[in-house]
Amino acid sequence: MSATAAMVSPESVVLEAREVLHRYGPRVGLERVSFRAAAPGVVAIRGANGSGKSTLLRILAGLLRPTEGETALAVDGAETKRSDRSRWIGYAAPDLAFYSELTAAENLRFAAESRGMERPDEAVRQALERVHLESRGDDRVTALSSGMVQRLRLAFALLHRPPVLLMDEPGSFLDEEGRGAWVGLVQAQRRERLIVIATNEEREWTLADESVELRGRGLGRPA
Amino acid sequence: MPTNPSSSAAAVWAVLRKECLSEWRTRYGLNAALLFAITSLAAVSFSIGRLGDRSDVLAGLLWIVLLFAALASLAHAFVREVEGRTLTMLRLVAAPTAIAIGKLLFNFLFLALIEVVTVPLFLMLMGAPAPRWGSFLALLALGSVGLAIASTVVGAIISQTRGRGALFAGTSFPLLLPVVAAAVSGTRAQWNGGSVDAELRLLAAYAVALLAMSLLLYDHLWED
Numbered sequence: 001m002s003a004t005a006a007m008v009s010p011e012s013v014v015l016e017a018r019e020v021l022h023r024y025g026p027r028v029g030l031e032r033v034s035f036r037a038a039a040p041g042v043v044a045i046r047g048a049n050g051s052g053k054s055t056l057l058r059i060l061a062g063l064l065r066p067t068e069g070e071t072a073l074a075v076d077g078a079e080t081k082r083s084d085r086s087r088w089i090g091y092a093a094p095d096l097a098f099y100s101e102l103t104a105a106e107n108l109r110f111a112a113e114s115r116g117m118e119r120p121d122e123a124v125r126q127a128l129e130r131v132h133l134e135s136r137g138d139d140r141v142t143a144l145s146s147g148m149v150q151r152l153r154l155a156f157a158l159l160h161r162p163p164v165l166l167m168d169e170p171g172s173f174l175d176e177e178g179r180g181a182w183v184g185l186v187q188a189q190r191r192e193r194l195i196v197i198a199t200n201e202e203r204e205w206t207l208a209d210e211s212v213e214l215r216g217r218g219l220g221r222p223a
Numbered sequence: 224m225p226t227n228p229s230s231s232a233a234a235v236w237a238v239l240r241k242e243c244l245s246e247w248r249t250r251y252g253l254n255a256a257l258l259f260a261i262t263s264l265a266a267v268s269f270s271i272g273r274l275g276d277r278s279d280v281l282a283g284l285l286w287i288v289l290l291f292a293a294l295a296s297l298a299h300a301f302v303r304e305v306e307g308r309t310l311t312m313l314r315l316v317a318a319p320t321a322i323a324i325g326k327l328l329f330n331f332l333f334l335a336l337i338e339v340v341t342v343p344l345f346l347m348l349m350g351a352p353a354p355r356w357g358s359f360l361a362l363l364a365l366g367s368v369g370l371a372i373a374s375t376v377v378g379a380i381i382s383q384t385r386g387r388g389a390l391f392a393g394t395s396f397p398l399l400l401p402v403v404a405a406a407v408s409g410t411r412a413q414w415n416g417g418s419v420d421a422e423l424r425l426l427a428a429y430a431v432a433l434l435a436m437s438l439l440l441y442d443h444l445w446e447d
Contacts, residue, residue, distance in 0.1 A: 049272075060344035063314060083442070086315045096315075097308035101243070101248040113237035116230025156312070 004173035005023070012076045013039040013194055015060065020069035021022065022055050023068040030055045032069065032201040039163055039194035042186060046198075047214030053198035054093060056214070057166045060092045062198065071166065087115070090157030092150075093168035093198075096158045104128065104139035104152050108159055109150050132181055146173040165189065168198045181205065205215040234317040238325025243332070245283040251303060252333065256296035263288050264348060273350030278414035280300040281351050282407045288345065290370070295376030296440065297307035301382035309414040310382075310445065319441040322410050323379060325432075327414050331371040338363060350412075358413040358423075362406055365426035372430055376437035379444050403427055 022030040030052030037043045045053050058064040062085035073080045075088055098107040105124050112120035128134040131151040136144060144152065147169055150173045155212055157165055171179050186195055186207050193200050246253055256286065267284055274281050304310045313322055345351070377395040381387050409422030 061315070063311060083318070091311075091315055093311075094306065096311050098312060099245060099309055101245050106244070110237055110241045111312070111316045114234045114321075115241075116233040182368065210265070 003140055013073040014072075015039075015194060015196070016074070017056070017060065018070050018072070019093060020066045020071060022052065022054070022059065022064070023067045028216065029060070030178050031211065031214065032068075033214060035212045036067075037196065037210070040191050041210070042190050042195045042197065042208045044080035044197050044199060044208035044211045045214065046200060046205055046211055049191045049214030049217060050063075051214040053214060054095070054168050057091070057093060057168050057196070057198050058095075061089050062086060063091075066104075075163070085212060087160075088162055088164055090160065090165045091161040092166070092170060093154040095168075096156065097154050098149070098152060098156075100142045101140065103138050103140050104133060104144065104148075104155075107141060108154070111156060111159055117160060123159055127159045130158055130185065131155045141168055147175055147178055150174055150180075151178060154185070158185075161186075163193050165193055165195045166198075167195065169190060170197060170199070171201050171204055179203070227393060231318065231391055232319050234321035235325045235328070236341035237327050238313075238317060238322055239332075242326060245303075246329075246333070252296035252299040253336070254335050256292045256333070257340060259295045259343065260288055260292040264341060266347055268348040272351075275350040275352060276431055278411050280409035281349055283412065284349070285342070285410060286366070286403050286407045287346055288341060289334075289338065289366070291363050292341065293334060293370045293399070294392055294395065295336075295370065298387065298395075299329045299379065300330055300375065301378040302387055303434065305382045314445055315362060319445060320438055323375065323437065323441040324381075326370055327375040329376050331367060334358075334367045334371055338367065340344035354410075354414045356417045357411070360418060361423055362409045362413065362426070364422060365430065366406035368410075368430045369406075369426055369433065370399060372433045372437060373398040373402065376433070376440060379437075379441065383445075399435065402426065403428070430446070 010055060016033050017033055019032055019034055020030065020119060021028065021032040033056065035043075045056060052162070055064065059066050062082045073085055073088055084159045098104075099110070102110070105128065105146050108124040108127055112123045117123050125134065128137045132137045133148060133155060136148060141149065141152070147212050154167075154170065157167065170182055175184060183203070189195060197204055197208065245251070256427070267288070304313055317325075330362055373395055377391060377398060381390045381394060405413050405422045405425045409419040409426070412422065
């Protein structure tokens with residue numbers, strides 16, 4: 001590996017969507033969209049339910065291949081391979097589930113070890129502290145509330161300190177303290193990373209420097 | 224956080240450790256496979272009795288029990304990722320090939336554990352003659368590698384489909400048949416005092432070919 005996520009300067013990261021459109025069978029799940037966002041900063045993806053916010057985030061994360069168009073993540077001027085993108089991206093979304101038979105810390109440790117991180121225990125401890133979940137690290141995921149699982153998703157996204165954070169409805173299930181902690185986290189990270197938030201929550205999109213409005217009217221139209 | 228250069232090996236090791244820990248905590252496949260192997264062994268033993276001098280039947284029965292134990296359990300490695308909705312997390316932290324190799328190693332260890340219980344029980348209950356241990360263990364090891372590779376790749380292919388159980392049995396059977404045929408032939412030969420070199424070579428070559436084919440496939444299997 002030529003560079004690690006932690007060594008990249010935030011100014012050298014650019015995320016781009018070029019004429020991206022996605023269909024689920026005959027339905028258009030994401031209307032054509034293009035945008036370019038450079039780190040550091042916060043970008044909000046907004047749109048009606050079913051307009052394709054989550055689909056766009058999955059495409060940006062390299063988890064879904066778009067039907068048309070392409071996405072690109074450039075680091076230090078070089079475009080990264082789509083298959084390698086998760087190395088540079090932290091992803092927190094409702095479709096992210098954890099191993100229920102493992103503890104919160106074991107899930108994060110598995111992620112840290114799989115990513116080949118040095119000192120995985122330290123990384124796990126720091127990630128749990130950042131979302132105020134350190135006291136529940138040894139609890140199995142089945143014993144965590146929905147809000148705590150959401151905090152664990154945020155910890156997972158932050159674990160390897162990626163230059164890009166993709167967050168889908170990050171405030172979901174969080175109580176007031178959790179939302180406050182999340183807002184604090186965004187404020188603390190916004191000068192270091194590119195943060196992309198898919199949301200319709202005013203409290204969340206007002207944090208953004210710029211917004212991308214998805215044109216889909218929800219529920220998808222037949223192609 | 225810095226990453227080290229041997230991250231692929233680290234990912235394989237992490238997946239293997241996670242699989243072992245998950246299986247230990249849930250006994251998701253172990254109990255089912257052991258129960259299946261032992262009950263089918265007991266049923267064969269009660270219905271046929273001891274077959275001390277029938278090495279042809281013994282070899283066939285042994286591998287049929289192992290084949291069905293594999294069919295009953297080895298697809299779980301991928302199916303439970305889909306059922307637990309953990310495939311997204313897995314895809315985010317490791318490359319498809321590292322995931323597949325980790326799961327393949329787990330399936331091989333799993334099968335070895337089943338054999339540690341099943342094979343001595345089989346030899347005892349069926350009154351089988353003492354095997355030539357070197358040849359016998361080499362056949363078991365290479366046969367298990369073949370079963371594990373075929374089951375892992377088919378498990379990955381069918382994991383996101385409906386009707387996985389029937390599909391797994393139907394899809395994996397053509398891939399597993401050469402392994403079982405060669406293993407049965409070799410096991411019979413070692414009891415009859417013949418050479419097993421040809422069968423060992425065939426099992427090794429088939430395992431290498433199957434592994435190479437499956438490694439080419441894994442990168443394309445989990446696209447949405």
